[in-house]
Structures are given as structure tokens and as C-alpha cells.
Amino acid sequence: xxxxxxxxxxxxxxxxxxxxxxxxxxxxxxxxxxxxxxxxxxxxxxxxxxxxxxxxxxxxxxxxxxxxxxxxxxxxxxxxxxxxxxxxxxxxxxxxxxxxxxxxxxxxxxxxxxxxxxxxxxxxxxxxxxxxxxxxxxxxxxxxxxxxxxxxxxxxxxxxxxxxxxxxxxxxxxxxxxxxxxxxxxxxxxxxxxxxxxxxxxxxxxxxxxxxxxxxxxxxxxxxxxxxxxxxxxxxxxxxxxxxxxxxxxxxxxxxxxxxxxxxxxxxxxxxxxxxxxxxxxxxxxxxxxxxxxxxxxxxxxxxxxxxxxxxxxxxxxxxxxxxxxxxxxxxxxxxxxxxxxxxxxxxxxxxxxxxxxxxxxxxxxxxxxxxxxxxxxxxxxxxxxxxxxxxxxxxxxxxxxxxxxxxxxxxxxxxxxxxxxxxxx
Numbered sequence: 001x002x003x004x005x006x007x008x009x010x011x012x013x014x015x016x017x018x019x020x021x022x023x024x025x026x027x028x029x030x031x032x033x034x035x036x037x038x039x040x041x042x043x044x045x046x047x048x049x050x051x052x053x054x055x056x057x058x059x060x061x062x063x064x065x066x067x068x069x070x071x072x073x074x075x076x077x078x079x080x081x082x083x084x085x086x087x088x089x090x091x092x093x094x095x096x097x098x099x100x101x102x103x104x105x106x107x108x109x110x111x112x113x114x115x116x117x118x119x120x121x122x123x124x125x126x127x128x129x130x131x132x133x134x135x136x137x138x139x140x141x142x143x144x145x146x147x148x149x150x151x152x153x154x155x156x157x158x159x160x161x162x163x164x165x166x167x168x169x170x171x172x173x174x175x176x177x178x179x180x181x182x183x184x185x186x187x188x189x190x191x192x193x194x195x196x197x198x199x200x201x202x203x204x205x206x207x208x209x210x211x212x213x214x215x216x217x218x219x220x221x222x223x224x225x226x227x228x229x230x231x232x233x234x235x236x237x238x239x240x241x242x243x244x245x246x247x248x249x250x251x252x253x254x255x256x257x258x259x260x261x262x263x264x265x266x267x268x269x270x271x272x273x274x275x276x277x278x279x280x281x282x283x284x285x286x287x288x289x290x291x292x293x294x295x296x297x298x299x300x301x302x303x304x305x306x307x308x309x310x311x312x313x314x315x316x317x318x319x320x321x322x323x324x325x326x327x328x329x330x331x332x333x334x335x336x337x338x339x340x341x342x343x344x345x346x347x348x349x350x351x352x353x354x355x356x357x358x359x360x361x362x363x364x365x366x367x368x369x370x371x372x373x374x375x376x377x378x379x380x381x382x383x384x385x386x387x388x389x390x391x392x393x394x395x396x397x398x399x400x401x402x403x404x405x406x407x408x409x410x411x412x413x414x415x416x417x418x419x420x421x422x423x424x425x426x
Contacts, residue, residue, distance in 0.1 A: 050174050085137040246381045259272055
């Protein structure tokens with residue numbers, strides 16, 4: 001019998017189960033985060049729907065001012081996600097950050113109705129969007145800590161479904177409030193669902209505090225750790241996807257113009273396009289939720305790839321330019337399915353790839369990539385739309401989505417989920 005002086009490996013001791021493994025994946029904390037996303041999105045979508053009329057009619061400014069406000073706010077939100085990410089690495093800190101972000105979003109969004117000048121409205125809008133950016137990595141890290149690892153797809157699908165449902169309810173509430181109380185007073189009501197969202201996220205933060213806590217983490221980006229865990233590989237197809245993810249306002253504009261070609265007046269065409277956009281958000285919510293279940297069974301590659309493929313079909317359809325509303329509704333629904341599946345897969349990919357101490361940084365980097373890609377997509381596609389043709393703009397966007405499909409092999413290493421306590425399987 002041969003002997004070796006090499007020490008015997010220590011027996012593998014299974015981790016002690018915690019509350020995430022008991023009672024199913026839909027815990028009170030996970031449900032609270034889904035509710036927070038729904039309520040907060042409904043609140044700021046009230047303001048988003050009213051803001052164009054508020055800027056041009058109440059404050060007597062121009063559409064150009066509205067574009068500057070929205071573009072600047074979106075850019076600040078992306079930067080704030082990137083900066084706030086490292087602070088969310090710490091389990092004890094992330095609950096407070098998320099709660100504060102939701103409170104800031106609610107307060108600043110409702111306060112826009114108090115603005116007497118365009119610069120005041122723009123400052124408050126930017127503050128609301130910075131608060132959204134700050135809370136995002138903390139919320140996503142909080143969700144990953146509350147959900148069992150084998151149910152990350154379902155948990156992030158629920159959160160994305162809540163967000164998209166809020167985008168359906170918010171504009172409908174805005175339309176009713178304008179009729180009831182007028183443009184400026186209607187904006188005050190936006191803080192009510194936002195305040196309820198802050199209460200919901202506080203409930204989730206309290207649930208997370210009852211879980212076993214990891215050691216305190218300094219606010220560092222941990223770039224070397226992110227690279228070692230393969231985040232750059234994951235972000236390759238994600239970045240290509242986001243470079244083709246044009247703003248939905250461009251879809252609404254294209255639909256409005258095409259519907260006018262079918263003999264409708266401008267107002268009727270615009271109203272119908274907005275209704276079709278509501279269907280887009282509804283399908284995005286449904287596919288985000290169902291796609292999360294699908295992702296947990298089949299892996300992120302197939303869900304992410306299906307989302308990109310749906311976008312390719314939608315963009316090619318918009319490039320062709322049908323003028324009948326059923327076909328346009330179908331194209332909007334394809335795009336809604338694309339964003340519902342794509343966003344759910346992106347968040348789940350980051351949660352699966354990174355340990356808890358790196359997730360805040362990972363979600364911050366993901367948010368920065370999403371914001372930069374979306375900005376590039378919308379600016380370039382908008383320029384092509386105006387300078388060349390709508391067809392050129394949507395073919396450009398479809399090309400990026402095809403590129404993301406071609407790069408989907410980078411996600412192969414993420415097919416196997418971690419075990420139920422968040423430890424990577426070997």
C-alpha cells in the first residue's frame with residue numbers, strides 16, 4: 001500500500017440552510033421588492049407622461065428644453081448607478097441606500113409640480129433620476145440576497161414585471177388625473193405611489209437583515225475580482241444588445257407617422273400609438289415574469305437570445321413600415337417581449353456570476369453599460385431617422401441586436417447556476 005505525506009483534504013461540510021431555502025422563492029422580501037418596482041415606476045411614469053405638456057404649456061418652453069432635461073437626467077442616472085454600485089457591496093449598507101433612493105425619487109418626482117421655471121423642473125427631474133440610479137445596484141443586490149440562487153430568474157423576472165406594469169398604470173393614472181385636477185396638480189400625486197414604494201423596499205431591507213450577514217465591505221469597485229469572475233465576458237453580448245436598445249419614444253414616433261399614412265389625423269394617430277405602447281409594456285411585464293421561470297429551467301443564454309431575436313424581428317418590421325394598427329401592435333409586442341426577456345436575463349447573469357461581496361459593483365457596472373448603450377443607440381438612431389430615413393435607423397438597431405446574438409457564446413459559462421446558498425458550482 002502506498003503512502004503519501006500530502007495531507008488529506010478536509011471533508012466538505014454542507015452550508016447551513018437559511019431562510020432563503022425555506023417556504024419557496026416568493027418570500028415577503030422578494031414580493032416587497034417587486035411591489036416597490038411597480039409602485040415607484042407608476043409614480044414617476046405619471047410625471048413622465050405629463051412632463052411634455054407641463055414644460056411646453058405650463059412653463060411655456062420648447063420641446064428642445066424637454067429633450068435637454070431628459071437626456072441630461074438619463075446620463076446622470078447611468079453615472080450614479082456606476083458610482084453607487086461599490087457602496088451596495090456591503091450587506092448592512094445596501095438596505096439604507098435602497099430606501100433612501102426610493103424616498104428621493106418620490107420626493108423629487110412629486111416636487112416637479114412646484115417648479116416655476118424650466119431650470120427648476122430640470123433640476124428636480126435630474127435629482128429624481130440620480131436617486132433612481134443610486135438605489136438600483138442596492139435594490140438588485142438586496143434581491144439577490146433574499147432569493148435562493150436557483151430562483152434568481154424568477155425573482156428578477158418578478159421585479160422587471162413590476163417595473164413594466166408600473167409603466168402601464170402610470171400613464172393611465174396621469175390621463176385621469178389631468179382630467180380631474182389639471183396638469184400641475186396632477187404631478188403632486190406622483191409622490192404617493194413613490195412613498196408606498198419606499199415603505200415596500202424598507203420591508204425588504206428588514207427581511208434581509210434577518211439573514212446571515214457577510215463581513216462588512218469597503219466601498220471599492222473590485223475591478224480585478226469582477227474580471228476574475230467573468231463579468232467582462234458577460235457584458236460583451238449585453239453591451240451589443242444595449243447599443244441596439246433605442247428609446248421607445250422612437251417607436252412611438254414611427255408608429256404615429258405610419259398611422260397617419262393610413263388616413264388618420266395627427267391626434268388620433270398619436271393616441272392610438274400610445275395605446276399600442278401600453279400593450280408593449282404589458283407584454284414586457286408578462287414575458288419578464290414568465291421568462292424568469294423559463295430562465296431557471298433552461299439557462300440565461302436561451303432567454304437572452306430569444307429577447308435579442310424578438311428585437312431583430314420588431315426592428316425589421318418597423319424598418320419595413322406597415323401602416324395598419326394590428327401589424328404595428330404586433331411589432332410593439334415583439335419589442336416588449338425583447339426588453340422583458342433581455343433585462344431579466346441581464347440581471348440574472350450578474351447575480352449568478354458574482355458572490356455577494358461583488359454584486360453591488362457588478363450591478364453598478366451593468367447599469368453603466370445599459371445607460372451608455374441606450375444613449376448611443378437612441379442618439380445615433382435618432383440622427384439616422386432624421387438625416388437618412390426611419391428605415392436606416394431601425395436597420396442600424398437591428399444590426400446591433402444581431403451582433404449580440406452572434407456573441408451569445410460568451411454566456412456559455414453561466415449556464416450552470418450556483419447552489420441554493422449562492423456558492424458557485426465547480
